[in-house]
Amino acid sequence: MAATAMQAARFLPFHRAMIEEEEMRAVLEVLQSGWLTTGPRVREFEAAFRSYVGASHAVAFSSCTAALHLALAAIGIQEGDEVILPTMTFAATGEVVLYFKAKPVLVDCGKGSFHVDPEDIAKAVTSRTRAIVPVHYAGYPCDMDAVLAIARQHRLRVIEDAAHALPSRYKDRMVGTLGDITCFSFYATKTVTTGEGGMATTGSPELAEAMRILSLHGISKDAWKRYTAEGSWRYDILETGYKYNLTDIQAALGIVQLKKCHDMWVRRAALADRYNQALTELDAFDVPHVPDNVQHAWHLYVTEVNSSALRIDRNRVIEELKNRGIGTSVHFIPLHLHTLYQKRLGYGAGQFPSAEERFERAISLPIYSAMTDEDAGRVIEALHDIAREFQR
Numbered sequence: 001m002a003a004t005a006m007q008a009a010r011f012l013p014f015h016r017a018m019i020e021e022e023e024m025r026a027v028l029e030v031l032q033s034g035w036l037t038t039g040p041r042v043r044e045f046e047a048a049f050r051s052y053v054g055a056s057h058a059v060a061f062s063s064c065t066a067a068l069h070l071a072l073a074a075i076g077i078q079e080g081d082e083v084i085l086p087t088m089t090f091a092a093t094g095e096v097v098l099y100f101k102a103k104p105v106l107v108d109c110g111k112g113s114f115h116v117d118p119e120d121i122a123k124a125v126t127s128r129t130r131a132i133v134p135v136h137y138a139g140y141p142c143d144m145d146a147v148l149a150i151a152r153q154h155r156l157r158v159i160e161d162a163a164h165a166l167p168s169r170y171k172d173r174m175v176g177t178l179g180d181i182t183c184f185s186f187y188a189t190k191t192v193t194t195g196e197g198g199m200a201t202t203g204s205p206e207l208a209e210a211m212r213i214l215s216l217h218g219i220s221k222d223a224w225k226r227y228t229a230e231g232s233w234r235y236d237i238l239e240t241g242y243k244y245n246l247t248d249i250q251a252a253l254g255i256v257q258l259k260k261c262h263d264m265w266v267r268r269a270a271l272a273d274r275y276n277q278a279l280t281e282l283d284a285f286d287v288p289h290v291p292d293n294v295q296h297a298w299h300l301y302v303t304e305v306n307s308s309a310l311r312i313d314r315n316r317v318i319e320e321l322k323n324r325g326i327g328t329s330v331h332f333i334p335l336h337l338h339t340l341y342q343k344r345l346g347y348g349a350g351q352f353p354s355a356e357e358r359f360e361r362a363i364s365l366p367i368y369s370a371m372t373d374e375d376a377g378r379v380i381e382a383l384h385d386i387a388r389e390f391q392r
């Protein structure tokens with residue numbers, strides 16, 4: 001297809017959630033029930049999620065950011081503590097550490113990887129380190145054996161940022177059953193969505209209970225039941241808490257989405273395979289490398305621009321795709337390149353070269369369950385067209 005014809009075609013967004021009649025009916029049922037906020041649907045969603053990933057406990061939140069925040073609170077992070085996390089991540093992973101006036105200690109990606117380098121984690125451990133927050137970038141798990149070994153050696157907690165990682169497997173285990181606490185996202189672009197929302201899983205009943213209490217003003221267990229026939233108006237405030245609860249409206253959406261999680265993953269995996277086959281033919285773009293011992297959730301499909309094969313850089317490729325009606329994104333601008341981390345924590349450009357190289361080359365292509373074969377074909381054709389037009 002010529003570029004002008006592609007420009008005339010409808011714009012293909014980076015993501016579109018698969019919301020069907022079943023989700024709409026589930027939300028309508030909640031609206032008709034009269035119980036809109038945290039209630040029985042949230043507890044049903046937690047139970048279904050717990051069963052799906054094989055975790056002992058699951059606690060729902062208003063966002064993955066809230067889950068990460070209260071995960072750190074539950075393990076006792078305090079002012080002056082240090083938490084190790086990758087610079088290649090979204091704002092939330094680092095900002096929740098700053099909520100405690102603790103220090104986010106950034107580390108680089110492994111060479112040729114978007115994932116945190118375990119060797120850099122080991123070098124970053126100090127007497128003030130309390131936790132490691134690995135990020136399962138794009139939807140496939142990082143080297144959790146290495147991360148957990150470092151944590152055991154230094155008696156550190158592991159809080160996994162699994163915002164991208166549903167459903168992901170590390171060797172024979174689901175993500176959600178590996179670290180001390182695992183935090184998932186149900187944001188609008190995620191593999192399962194509630195619009196906004198999050199979940200934390202853990203094997204510890206104590207950590208689960210601490211997070212649950214903190215999520216609703218620090219009020220004693222099952223405070224939401226005070227408006228039900230079996231509840232009581234009397235409650236006790238146990239801790240300084242937050243307003244981080246998920247609603248039944250959102251949970252109803254999540255329950256239906258979770259039932260479709262596997263089928264939606266199968267579709268994304270098929271799209272990823274099609275991208276892999278089509279882009280392997282081109283020197284201009286590198287396909288993502290996935291280790292044999294993991295299951296990729298394919299929340300993101302990240303290709304890297306090979307500047308030695310093209311006369312244009314990543315930013316120009318994004319513009320060319322946009323001109324051809326293709327929406328894209330970039331994941332992520334490393335934290336150390338942002339003003340906050342440079343002014344407050346003293347980080348600077350050039351400090352984490354592997355992450356910077358990945359950032360400069362990365363493009364996240366559309367990949368979502370509602371994509372058609374025709375949609376995928378348009379993306380592939382646009383990339384081939386760019387490779388031909390701008391080959392070096």
